[in-house]
Amino acid sequence: MKRQLYFFLFCKTVHATRSPCPHDAALLFVVLPYSASATAVAAAASTIGKHMSMAQYLVDSCGFDQENATKALKLLKGIQSRQQPDSVLAFLENLLGSKDALVKLFKSDHWFLGYSIKKKIQPNLELLREFEWSTWECHRHRGCSIALFVVHPKKFKMLMEMFRSFEWSEGDCVAAFQKSPNLPARSLKTLQRSMEFLINEVGFASSYVATRPVPLQMSFERRLIPRHRILAALKSRGHCESDYKVATYMRVSETKFVEKYIIVYKDRYPDLSELYATLKHTNASDSVFQ
Template identity: 25%
Template sequence: MASASMAWRNLLSLAQKRFFNTAVTLPTASSSFTAEHLIKTCGLPLQPALSVSKKFQIDENNLQNSQAVVGFLKSHHFKDAHIAKMIQKCPAVLRCKVEDNLEPKFDFLIKNGFEGQLLPQLLMSDPRILVCKLDTRIKPCLELLKPFLGSNENIIVVLKRASWLFTYSFKSCVQPNIDFLVKEGLPLDKLAKLLMSYPRTILIKHDRMVSAANYLRNLGLEPQAPMFIHAYRVMVQLSEPTWKKKIEAWKNVGWSEGEILGTFKRFPFLLSCSEEKIVCMMDFFVNTVKLGHQTITANPSIFKYSFDKRIYPRYNVLKVLESKKLIRDRKTATFLKISEEKFMENYITKYEDKVPGLLEIYGSIRKTKGL
């Protein structure tokens, strides 16, 4: 046994020299033992185990706790891959006390709808949940979300997407923002949609949230409006200098400020476009496709599509069909906006017998342009 253990540690030492810069101080015997334990007990691959062992140590004389944690996770149907991923992300989980820490949290989460594979999925997404306090982090999170989201299914949607919500102080950070939006008149179904679609937007500084809501009101966009949460999301994700740069970028391609803000109210994604995309797409629509300015401003959704994957391939199909005199009086904006299913049905399948290889032309252009 002693010789086998020595051989193992020699292997670890060799691997450490290969994987890490030799200028760095070589790991201690304690870190070598930790790596060995992480590999054998927790299922981590060699390199991640070595990496974790540089910043996290396991006491060689007190293995019972980490072994109990692994056993507890397995008893709740966590697979080896689940456990390895969790420990790699948050090795401090191995220091949790099963009876005092893990059991109450698991009981609470299971009671609130995290059953079956939902529990491993949640905890793998952010295992720091298990080192958060149950009474001051986890419970307030669920208790605050449930009245707005209504069902465990909706809560699961949010927490699977943003499990890090458990790690924030709800009373000092999240609750004031939610209370403000409710007070401003945001309908509960819109708040639920905001939480499920853009959960990070409720974590911004309160002053910034108030400023964004006031700006949108001044534009005439009330919290009850269908586009409010989308416009709000765009605003809070952009710094003030970036917001101004986006406005200037649209002005530089011929839009007035009134057109920009008016379009933003009904299509907030307009100000999410990069400056490069704004310039390139406008150049293509104006100089190649020959769309008029009014047509472009009336159809802002064309800017949400990928040039490589949608705009350019469809435009080339349009040109082929026009050259064969198969379509006339085209409405290019509509041509670009219809669903892929409708596009295939109305312009590829419909004319493929008259234009042999049309599907291949469409597919090859999309592939060449980056698909």
């Protein structure tokens, strides 16, 4: 567990720079040391030979450029090399099709190496293919990457089946995950209730929600229901026609929403403030006991 955490921290450092920095190398070789074959060669070679092997490994497998790999050598003194889990890199290289693609993925979505191939990556990859997602689509979109590496396979299968029940196509899922990468992390119950609400009460088409999935990440009880009911009340009284858009009234901050849709109408409709407070309190209370 600690080993994965240390590697995750190392990867965050790599992600913050254009290319891996020399100071990252020491942590890299503690957590992800180079291969046993390189170890054998290094043990028999001189110190210079060992450093050259390490530098080349940094360049070939970890995305370092030659300059930074060379600078990193002095930071590797005293670090004992151990076996490198080549199977992880080999699996991902095979999935992506080339080492260049692997290095590119490592620099952009570095955190993936902290997850188990056997327990999460491979099972979810098989599920994606079962739902007719190509390998190219699996690693092209960041949202799909999160679904592939983070979500438990059983939950991901249930998630896909739930979206299919709303007649989402493969393209709809890709579009939704790309625009809202954290969507797979939401609970199935909450997502289903939000989908039903947006389609049945708000009146959105299922495909429309797929192209604008941000509301699915919002609180169902504390934001979706209260705000929609306020806008519905205003619309029934002949107001807010031009502002009746999710991007306008769902995404603004609480302060701006209250100012624009409640306070501005307080003289004509003093009941709105009490209605909004009641809706938020009632729905928040209901969510606690569900």
